[in-house]
Amino acid sequence: MLREPDAIGTLVLAGYQLSLVLFTLGTVLAAAGLEAPIHSDHALWTAALNLLLLCVAIRLAERTARRLRSRRDGS
Missing domain, CATH: 1.20.5 (Single alpha-helices involved in coiled-coils or other helix-helix interfaces)
Structure with missing residues (x-):
């Protein structure tokens, strides 16, 4: 399935970036006193x-x- 090291690296980097975005979004929502949409x-x-x-x-x-x-x- 995932045999290419570059593909695995891309998935890992995407996961890091999305985690950072979610962490930041969670911090902003918490500071604003809002809840997550789901x-x-x-x-x-x-x-x-x-x-x-x-x-x-x-x-x-x-x-x-x-x-x-x-x-x-x-x-």
């Missing part, structure tokens, strides 16, 4: 679902930025 009885499910939402948001932001750049470069 709650569950199990902490791992909560973390996984919040991470999924974050990844979707990052992906949408990346696609939006790509479209804006291509429009700017095309005109």
Whole structure:
């Protein structure tokens, strides 16, 4: 399945980055007195679902930025 060292390294680095983003987001939400968008009885499910939402948001932001750049470069 994962035989390429570069692929494993990429997954590990992505995990580090997403952990840092989630830690920062959790700190900001706690300081603002807000709750996470998803709650569950199990902490791992909560973390996984919040991470999924974050990844979707990052992906949408990346696609939006790509479209804006291509429009700017095309005109």
